[in-house]
Amino acid sequence: MSTQHGGVVNLKPISEVAKFLKSLIPVNIPETYAIKPMFEKNAKAEDIRDGVKAFRDFLFLLCDNLILHGPLYAKPPKNPKSIDDYPFLHYLTNLLVDIGYYGIPAKSGGSLLITEMPLFAASTDEKGKKRGPKIPATSQIECLRFLTLCGFVFTSINLEAKKLEISKTIMLEISYPDNSIMLTGLKAMSIADMELRDTRRYWNDNNLLRCDYRLIKAEETDMLDVLKDILHPLPEKIQSFALTLHQHHMNMGLTSAISIRGDVHIAYSYIKKSPRVLSSQDIYSKRIWGFSISLKDGYCIVVRAKKTAKYTDVIEKFPSHLREKIARGYGCDRKLNNERCQGGCQGIRIPLDDSFLDISRDIEIWLDKEIERA
Numbered sequence: 001m002s003t004q005h006g007g008v009v010n011l012k013p014i015s016e017v018a019k020f021l022k023s024l025i026p027v028n029i030p031e032t033y034a035i036k037p038m039f040e041k042n043a044k045a046e047d048i049r050d051g052v053k054a055f056r057d058f059l060f061l062l063c064d065n066l067i068l069h070g071p072l073y074a075k076p077p078k079n080p081k082s083i084d085d086y087p088f089l090h091y092l093t094n095l096l097v098d099i100g101y102y103g104i105p106a107k108s109g110g111s112l113l114i115t116e117m118p119l120f121a122a123s124t125d126e127k128g129k130k131r132g133p134k135i136p137a138t139s140q141i142e143c144l145r146f147l148t149l150c151g152f153v154f155t156s157i158n159l160e161a162k163k164l165e166i167s168k169t170i171m172l173e174i175s176y177p178d179n180s181i182m183l184t185g186l187k188a189m190s191i192a193d194m195e196l197r198d199t200r201r202y203w204n205d206n207n208l209l210r211c212d213y214r215l216i217k218a219e220e221t222d223m224l225d226v227l228k229d230i231l232h233p234l235p236e237k238i239q240s241f242a243l244t245l246h247q248h249h250m251n252m253g254l255t256s257a258i259s260i261r262g263d264v265h266i267a268y269s270y271i272k273k274s275p276r277v278l279s280s281q282d283i284y285s286k287r288i289w290g291f292s293i294s295l296k297d298g299y300c301i302v303v304r305a306k307k308t309a310k311y312t313d314v315i316e317k318f319p320s321h322l323r324e325k326i327a328r329g330y331g332c333d334r335k336l337n338n339e340r341c342q343g344g345c346q347g348i349r350i351p352l353d354d355s356f357l358d359i360s361r362d363i364e365i366w367l368d369k370e371i372e373r374a
Helices: 014-023 045-073 089-101 137-149 182-195 223-231 236-250 279-284 320-328 333-337 356-372
Strands: 111-114 154-156 172-175 255-261 263-268 287-292 300-304 348-351
Touching: 014 045, 045 137, 045 182, 089 111, 089 137, 089 182, 111 182, 137 154, 137 172, 223 236, 223 255, 223 263, 236 255, 236 356, 255 279, 263 279, 300 356, 320 348, 320 356, 348 356
Parallel strands: none
Antiparallel strands: 111 172, 154 172, 255 263, 263 287, 287 300, 300 348
């Protein structure tokens, strides 16, 4: 998620991290949608859809257990690099990906069989140097214990052992008795996380825990639906304004794209004719404004205003606190205010809180003026 550069990082409690992750899990997943053909070799489309919903429900349970029991498992590092820097959470996410990606459905159904789990095994690099497992041996058993707390069953493993060498296990059987179809969803989402993301997969991004089912859909993603999913925890009036603003700017000719680095950003850019197809990252880099959802700042609108000098007469009519924000502008916190990095280079940040509706019309006018001069 959001990384702070320099200075002391105040680590958030694991319960707050879990609550934030839970808020990003889609509440409403369609009953029917076409599945990309690549998944048909693994299961029927109906089973995949049911499995993804079951996986979504599992993630709710996982987050609830992190809220209740997280401090027993997720130990803070000595020098955290970000406000959510819990290695256990990254181990857990990548372990789930390994289980889903490398697991082979048993012929009898209801379980996955695994003979290969790279994260648990030592390796040798191209220069012949031996490297330990990416998940330390002492953490491997803790991850498995936590997953059993969430309903997993690991056959032929002694979870009371101090450490585990899973690479020596001939065949590991993994089941989820509460709802075995969940493993079908886990497999589909793990394949999607490994192979279908349009951005680089980072070790510590935890994106699997978002249950981004749209990666497996055959049809193109509708950004309005994405926005509905992401903003669902907010008050209805704020959601309504945000959705209306999205459609208004789509009608004005803007292009939207989603960028996820733990934090979630939906960017709006005015893209003139380009000789090449622009990626989501290209669109994000050219953004005029966007929605931002992060553990650090919550739900915000972030504006990269560059043309304010051309409509000062309009800005003068805004409430004083909004005028002050616009006047301060945005940029590197260290260079502008001699402060540690707080993401000031991203733009002018307006929280989507209870006070937002009082200035929502001013925000709309402001954005329109900025776009008209883009």
